Amino acid sequence: MLNMAQGTLLTMGGYASYAASANLGLPIFLGLPFAMIVGCLIGYLMYFGFVQFMINQPAFDTSVIIATIGFAIILENVILKIWGAYPLRQPLGIAGGFFLGGVHIPYQNVLIAAVSVIGMLLVAWFVSRTKLGRAIRATSQNQEAAQLMGVPVRFIFAQVLALAGFLAAVSGLLLSTITTLSPTMGYDPMIKAFIICAIAGLGNIAGALYAAFILGVLEASIQYLFGVRFALPTMLLLVIVGLIWRPAGVFGRRTVTRL
């Protein structure tokens, strides 16, 4: 399933961490676990709220896309209602930095890079080596066959949505420490994630990692060499070319359906 609310879940993660200290008066460092819990809960909310009724229904994929867009709009407006439209500063974060060859590198950026790498490795290990991870891959590749193996497909959907909420919350929190909190902060990462998935091929986890790295470097290079305004159009052009040239994704292998 394609979850179009991922960007807003990311925004929510940033605000949840902010709320933990600013609204609830918890110690600042509790912002991280608080955001993680909120992310999981919103994932479950999506499952129990609407996704569970769409499983095994015709046009599941399309229904889910539309429903998650709707959910994202609701969530965004809830954020707008509670915290307002003005950018806020994320209190969680580490100050300072160091110089490497004349370039100032903030500790916060090092932390983000480290957490991203560790997060990717953990997710890769989880889906490839654990029993639940195997069941998730199996369900995404053939739902009916997974059912015939005794996989409780509904339970799997609920867990995947919670995991997606969790990861989005962590990413949102990290992102908000180097930018600011705003109700639309999730749009940009969402579009980039979409570009990466379209180029890698939907559902191709390893391909997405390569694509993310290559496109990230490419984007930064274009911004540096030609100017910031050329980066997004170039990326979108790549998607169009990619989809014409390799509709299943550059790293995607087309699955042939046999009768």
Added chain:
Amino acid sequence: MSDSLLDLDGVSAGYAGRPVLREISLSVQSGLVVVILGPNGHGKTTLLRCISGLVKPTAGIIRFDGKTLNRHSSEKIVKLGIAHVPQGDLLFPEMSVRDNLLMGAYLCASAEDRQNRLEKIYALLPKLKERWEQMANSLSGGERRMLAIGRGLMTQGRLMLLDEPSLGLAPVMIDQIYAVINNLKAQGKTIVLVEEHPKRAFEVADLVYLLEDGRIIWQGKPEDMTGRQKMLDAYLGG
């Protein structure tokens, strides 16, 4: 009928109100190979899907080992001991041979037990051991079928449902598949085998049901049918 493992009593089913199965009654004794024969599009696959819970019957009762299956989900039915090897294999294409097999043992909680089951399947189907690291979608048609059967066996169900295991394979591969089925029969497995072509299926069958237009029109031992081979050939087209 005392030791019957699976019983269908007046089972009807269909898709979107269109009936496919009409009042099917049959029973499968423990340790026997029961063949369901019939032309394409006459409800053979739907019958198996009904037993494994992928299609809900609109009427009638399905009983397995004394328990009524009608309202159970597929997951529950696998847990009770029915292994369904579906038509067209339905493998997990982007997963390795080993991971496909391990999915068959999803309900098995102990990692050690899963490994033991895996070793058993490798012993029965050595080709799968050679290919264990390969993605399922890189296998040949015959190897895919072997993998689908191996994955079904990994569930260690007491009843196996095989949906046209010879479909689309070269004669050499069909020989190999039937050698495996014969092997399973010798081990005392209970099997419901759905086929379109009678010749091979008759070699392993203990009991045959003929299905036409969603109804059972004949049942008996394969020997009783040999005299009618000509009629059968004409009816099934080969």
